[in-house]
Amino acid sequence: MSNELTWKGYAVHDTAKWEDFKLIDIKPKPRGEYDVDIKIEYCGVCGSDVHTITGGWGPPHLPVIVGHEIAGTAAWVGPKVTGIKVGDRVGVGAQICSCLECKMCKTNNEQYCQKHVTFTYNSVYPESGTITTGGYSSAIRSHERFVFPIPDALELEHAAPMLCGGVTVYSPLVRNGAGPGKRVGVVGIGGLGHFAIQFAKGLGCEEVVAFSHSSRKKEDAIKLGATQFVETGKKGFEEALHASLDLIICTANVAPGIAMSELLSTLAPGGKFVMVAIPEEQVPIPSRDLVVRGISFGGSLLGSKKEALEMLQLAAAKGIKPWIEIMPMKDCGKAVRAVKDGNVRYRHVLKQDIPR
Ligand SMILES: NC(=O)c1ccc[n+]([C@@H]2O[C@H](COP(=O)([O-])OP(=O)(O)OC[C@H]3O[C@@H](n4cnc5c(N)ncnc54)[C@H](OP(=O)(O)O)[C@@H]3O)[C@@H](O)[C@H]2O)c1
Numbered sequence: 001m002s003n004e005l006t007w008k009g010y011a012v013h014d015t016a017k018w019e020d021f022k023l024i025d026i027k028p029k030p031r032g033e034y035d036v037d038i039k040i041e042y043c044g045v046c047g048s049d050v051h052t053i054t055g056g057w058g059p060p061h062l063p064v065i066v067g068h069e070i071a072g073t074a075a076w077v078g079p080k081v082t083g084i085k086v087g088d089r090v091g092v093g094a095q096i097c098s099c100l101e102c103k104m105c106k107t108n109n110e111q112y113c114q115k116h117v118t119f120t121y122n123s124v125y126p127e128s129g130t131i132t133t134g135g136y137s138s139a140i141r142s143h144e145r146f147v148f149p150i151p152d153a154l155e156l157e158h159a160a161p162m163l164c165g166g167v168t169v170y171s172p173l174v175r176n177g178a179g180p181g182k183r184v185g186v187v188g189i190g191g192l193g194h195f196a197i198q199f200a201k202g203l204g205c206e207e208v209v210a211f212s213h214s215s216r217k218k219e220d221a222i223k224l225g226a227t228q229f230v231e232t233g234k235k236g237f238e239e240a241l242h243a244s245l246d247l248i249i250c251t252a253n254v255a256p257g258i259a260m261s262e263l264l265s266t267l268a269p270g271g272k273f274v275m276v277a278i279p280e281e282q283v284p285i286p287s288r289d290l291v292v293r294g295i296s297f298g299g300s301l302l303g304s305k306k307e308a309l310e311m312l313q314l315a316a317a318k319g320i321k322p323w324i325e326i327m328p329m330k331d332c333g334k335a336v337r338a339v340k341d342g343n344v345r346y347r348h349v350l351k352q353d354i355p356r
């Protein structure tokens, strides 16, 4: 395999035809001294890809190439890059640049950069004005800060979905004390939720309760490491868990219609509810339930590089792997349809097929 890069990707041209991907040429931003060019081998399919191509989060820059769970090999590194060498197995998640100078960037909170977060796709590079393009493609250019070396113990296809889906739940778990003696709930057992169960277990939590809107995923949730499965579609589902959990991570891609008061009632006073899902309608916050129960309601975006590297080490040490279905990248239309229809167990991963 040569290290010459081809720059092509599968793009959506019209949000009304979001399953219709066409292979187009990409013009990447000019190379920077700290940039790394990655030859993409695999890319996971995240719920956020679907919100973007359908226009559910607002009109994207068209044509749009999505995908932000990327794994491959470093093909070129800029003269000031220190942590990555050509040939290294590396990955990129949902962010490829930030200012690197603000308080957030300097305290391992670069996903909350106060000046400019450059997302992996559908984002504007501040210097060049180039629109970023994601991983349903042959190659990506990223600042080295957002390039993660992948431990040898992890296969590239397993590491890829961890770089958005995994770290997005790992970060709020560790920031909110998930570990021995803690009782954690995970709402929504999709791509993110199936990681949250595994990481909560891997971090040593005492209880990991899986909340799912139907009974269909019960067996899977237990296999993933849940100590209990609760069907939120059933009236009174919350009663047996009253005031017992320390933390809930919510990945359910639904609003309104989420049983928020009932879910909050399962938290002990002082407990925390952390929203990571970004449904297309805002979730109403039941403030009275928070007040009378002494509960904090928060949100969480992606994770820092520090957390991503810790997560990869934990996954390597504990043998944590996503449950994936691999398909050729040209089938990205089928993959996004399956996510939209809730038919994925639990992540689709696209395998490179662009001639190069
Ligand atoms: N905060 C961040 O940084 C960040 C990062 C990545 C993704 N996200 C967002 O997180 C969300 C989940 O992403 P994902 O990739 O995990 O998606 P996913 O695989 O589609 O999982 C979403 C889960 O939500 C639940 N759900 C979906 N439709 C529902 C409905 N009508 N009623 C009740 N429950 C429903 C389902 O769980 P059950 O069947 O178990 O109920 C489903 O498995 C998306 O909104 C995505 O944009 C946020």
Ligand SMILES: [Zn+2]
Pocket (backbone or CB within 6 Å): 046, 047, 048, 049, 068, 094, 164, 165
């Ligand atoms: Zn994502």
Ligand SMILES: [Zn+2]
Pocket (backbone or CB within 6 Å): 098, 099, 100, 101, 102, 103, 104, 105, 110, 112, 113, 114, 115, 116
């Ligand atoms: Zn910053």
